[in-house]
Amino acid sequence: MERLLTVSGLSTEFRTERGVVKAVNNVSYHIDGGEILGIVGESGCGKSVSQLSLMQLVPSPPGRVVAGTAEFGGVDLLKYPRKSREMCSIRGREISMIFQEPMTSLNPAISIGSQMSEVLITHLDIGKSEALERSADMLSQVGIPDATKRLKDYPHQFSGGMRQRVMVAMAMLCTPKLIIADEATTALDATIQAQLLELLYKMVSEYKVALAMVTHNLGVVARYAQRINVMYAGRVVETGTVKEIWANPLHPYTEGLISCVPKLGEKLEAIRGMPPSLIDRPPTCPFLARCKYRQDPCYSEPVADLTYIDKGHATACNIKLKEAGLL
Amino acid sequence: MVNYIIRRLIYSVFLVFLVSIVVFVLMRMLPGDPVMDMVEQQIAEMVQAGHAPDLEMQQFLRNQLMTYHGLDRPVSVQFAHWLGDVIRLDFGRSMVRGFDIVDEVGRRMVVSIYLAIISMVVTLIFGILFGTIAAVRNGKLIDNVITSISNFGMTVPGFMIAILLIWVFGFLLDLLPIFGFQLPWMGDPGRSVRQTILPVLTMSLGGIAGLARMTRSAMLDVLNADYVRTAWAKGMREKAVIFKHVLKNGLMPIVSGVGGMIRGLFGGSVIVESIFVVPGVGQLLVMSMLSLDYPVIQAVTLLMAFITVISNLITDILYGWVDPRIQYS
């Protein structure tokens, strides 16, 4: 498949009372057409912010994209002003986003039908009745019964799981090239979560849409994604195919995440300690404090950039890179 | 829904009833003797006619007047009689000036409501407009200008606005009439319009400032809401996001403030009508309070309470219309 999105050197900062938070720090990755990429990490590791940065949806102030490029369809998304015509014609048309908060992501004062059809009316040259028809069609495809009738309903008349289905339908309306699902299932019950993931998977594979799946749950990603980005403290610390990462994690943090996934008959192991503060970080490895394998040089050497060890499998662990003779 | 409105209407009537009790009691606590002026007037007439009324005569006249106006009966009986009359929509006559209250208050009410509605419309249009602009351009120069002016505008009391306007437009520029008012269909419409400008400005400037502030903060809350982020993520242009997603939700808290605004407008009319010599109910109320014209005070306060209660009801119904989550139960 051809290359869909190439992000390089993306950095996003938040200016706060206590100092500048480097929420995303020199992040580079790519997504191919029709591919499912998992983006995994703990809360506050920059996975959501990196995705919002691409869409130019980082709340500003206090947030600001300070560096990087994001090439998509021959243009650099980060070059366009956030409210520009060009950016608006990409959002919702070429790249859609599904958010974490099912309760607040839909406008409580506007009917579902109106909120869905406006996507079509904005991007495609079609009338209101046709837009409503296509919305109803999409709603029934995501498994909402009585779709035509329910177009008139308001968000508070839907359950959390149903609202996320509406969000999925809304994201699919224009058949975009890429959908970003930002913790789309996290706030839901486990059973609903599984249903929704299946639905999302079905939809993107049916329409050949690429999916960037942001989650803190490695198990979820392993099931659906082809490749995984592991993020820690605003950086991508490891990237590779699911198989490579599962069989041979090249970063101690990834190893920790894998042991966090519950497996039958095995004892669960947690990563000890807390993620570090992102203000005024020293140039050393951000995972140092929680690392089982840390060595003396780690305390003084600056952390390495993400470097490919195999074709497609890269890590930012100084120790692993030295072993491979790359540092 | 119909049930809800009926229940609210019954409660409104009950509230107005409570208000009239409170006013009745307060009124009888006002210092002074309402019939003494009338007694003195009669005595003066008698003196002119060559009689020499003594203290006994004065007392007799006073008692006669008290009986005539029913003031010699216990307050509770007076209240019951008054209430009985009101139910038949009979508010009686002014004790002091003798006019028919329904006639006079009705005529003056048209003037007050006319000015209040114009002020309300002006306030809503400019308050919401400025507040929205400030919120959308948060932190920019225009936001700072609007916020500073409205911060300052809220602190200027109505009478000072009136004095400034009179000074500037009346004396310095000699552009607009500074007192008097006539409804446009009662005489010269051009003059009426010019007479409308200063009172309306006085009544709305403070409200515009307050509403702009309120709108700005409500809009800012909404601008940061998740569903607005969703709207942006859908690729909608700024105008569509603001008009479709921000404005309606941002207006919800403002709708609930409109009831309070109506109450404030009628309170403000007391001052504005006194300054600009507008023949409305506010002016009538001040005059009646100074002359202790009980039936007029009673009628005007009852009317104001009625208008407030009804506008609160309308506000709540409007609120339910704007916010589909509200269920009337």
Added chain:
Amino acid sequence: MATEMTNNPKRAVNAPPGEEAFEVLFEEPLPPVNEFKRFMKVFLHRKVVVVGLVFVIIILVAGLFSYQIAPHDPFQINLLNNLQPPSSEFLLGTDDLGRCLLSRIIHGARLALITGVSTVFISSAIGSVLGLVAGFAGKVVEDLIMRLTDAWLSLPPLIIMMFVGVILGRGVVGIVFAVALGMFPGYIRLVYGQVMTVKQNDYIMASLAMGDSKMRIIFRHILPNCITPLIVTMTMSLGGAVMAEAGLSFIGLGLAPPSPAWGTMTNDGYMHLAHLPLLSLAPSAALVLLVFGFNMVGDGIRDALDPKMRGTME
């Protein structure tokens, strides 16, 4: 936990038995934010709040030391020298009775401050007590208080103030109570609302289940929850109280002459607006500065006490 971390940067985490223990390093946590410093920082962050604070301080000083500051006796009548434009002796000129306008404005500061502050204290005290009673007494009392509050709020406050003002007479005490009675229903609703919210919390249920008395619950749980919104509302309504008092004085139902109330002075000067506008504009300008100051200080305090504002400042 926080102090432990600072004292013990390298603390071993207890490993489950059978596993090798390794040390987790804790980074130095960011120093805890000093609450008072944070308050002052947020409070003084907006320039307009600082300006307002300066106005309030100036008027406060004028009010406290009016006898020392005022160049003339504010009650000294001199009919030979009335309605004078500003001069080196009378910086703002003289009024229709020949009294020094500047001195009267300076003395008026004390009146404005006294009426404003005591009005807010009285209305908040009455309102809070009634709100608490409504929240805790039985259904009958609750209904009685809340329905009367609704009725009270159905009349424009100015009209209630006019009534009470006339009943109690045109002295400082009368006006303070008049304005306070116009404003107190807001406090009833505020405190009542807080009581209703707090009452729903599980810890109140737990308290009741453990047999705590109502009084104890009021003082331990309800009042602390009411303090912040009360402080905010009180500072925010100071300006309104001063303005209401001036409005009453202006329509001739407030402080009686010769007291140098700003509203009364504005009304007195109104007659001479055409040729000596200062007589009317100067006292109302003083009023505007004070109200502006109070409102801005109120805004600043609200922002500084607002938990939502924590950690959001640049």
